[in-house]
Amino acid sequence: MLEYKDKHYYCPVELTMDLVGGKWKGVIIWYLKDSTMRYNELKKKITTISEKVLIKELRSLESDGIVSRKVYPEVPPKVEYSLTPYGKTLIPIFELISKWGNKHVELYGTLKE
Amino acid sequence: MLEYKDKHYYCPVELTMDLVGGKWKGVIIWYLKDSTMRYNELKKKITTISEKVLIKELRSLESDGIVSRKVYPEVPPKVEYSLTPYGKTLIPIFELISKWGNKHVELYGTLKE
DNA sequence: CGGTATCCATTCGGATACTG
DNA sequence: CAGTATCCGAATGGATACCG
Numbered sequence: 001m002l003e004y005k006d007k008h009y010y011c012p013v014e015l016t017m018d019l020v021g022g023k024w025k026g027v028i029i030w031y032l033k034d035s036t037m038r039y040n041e042l043k044k045k046i047t048t049i050s051e052k053v054l055i056k057e058l059r060s061l062e063s064d065g066i067v068s069r070k071v072y073p074e075v076p077p078k079v080e081y082s083l084t085p086y087g088k089t090l091i092p093i094f095e096l097i098s099k100w101g102n103k104h105v106e107l108y109g110t111l112k113e
Numbered sequence: 114m115l116e117y118k119d120k121h122y123y124c125p126v127e128l129t130m131d132l133v134g135g136k137w138k139g140v141i142i143w144y145l146k147d148s149t150m151r152y153n154e155l156k157k158k159i160t161t162i163s164e165k166v167l168i169k170e171l172r173s174l175e176s177d178g179i180v181s182r183k184v185y186p187e188v189p190p191k192v193e194y195s196l197t198p199y200g201k202t203l204i205p206i207f208e209l210i211s212k213w214g215n216k217h218v219e220l221y222g223t224l225k226e
Numbered sequence: 227c228g229g230t231a232t233c234c235a236t237t238c239g240g241a242t243a244c245t246g
Numbered sequence: 247c248a249g250t251a252t253c254c255g256a257a258t259g260g261a262t263a264c265c266g
Contacts, residue, residue, distance in 0.1 A: 040247065075247090079247080
């Protein structure tokens with residue numbers, strides 16, 4: 001039995017999926033893979049996510065040490081999100097996931113404009 | 114823009130996470146990695162999943178060609194679940210995920226009995 | 227044994243309005 | 247710009263009982 005942040009998991013796959021699984025976290029990590037992004041940039045890229053959910057996912061990733069949030073004390077405000085060095089250890093995983101998804105579309109899906 | 118089963122995705126990571134992400138699918142795939150399992154075996158292994166959710170996830174994985182369901186016409190009934198050859202192409206991904214989870218526990222979590 | 231059906235509480239998630 | 251606050255319907259998830 002594994003324990004992290006007062007939650008119990010019986011296998012490491014379950015734990016990882018709890019931290020970076022779900023509908024959006026992988027996509028966020030994927031966008032931050034090679035560049036820092038501002039809040040609004042992410043929002044524009046991931047058009048189908050709501051603001052509420054985006055900020056919730058970012059906070060969650062931040063609290064697990066995967067994403068870092070840097071605030072510039074300017075007006076208008078500027079906040080940049082990026083992967084921490086620890087978050088970057090996830091990149092190989094999402095590289096495989098991305099490749100698998102591409103292949104899946106080739107085999108069973110379609111590409112639209 | 115990607116399309117699969119009438120759903121739209123704007124990146125392959127999103128698609129893959131939709132198919133095998135979520136709280137339970139990874140764990141199910143992980144258990145089926147090296148052996149066929151009966152419904153009740155899975156239920157006993159993944160103690161914290163409800164029957165309803167387990168069957169829903171299995172059906173979903175089946176409909177995406179990842180898991181196959183074999184019914185033996187016996188009394189009492191016997192149903193075996195296993196990974197299809199296509200489902201096995203996911204194993205390298207979950208191997209990385211499992212390793213990452215183990216490391217995460219070493220660094221930030223604890224191991225209980 | 228391998229599921230369904232049902233009920234119900236909780237959470238998720240989208241839309242919109244507002245603020246420092 | 248980068249969020250918060252609020253409303254509210256939809257979807258999820260657990261527990262239990264029941265069935266072929």
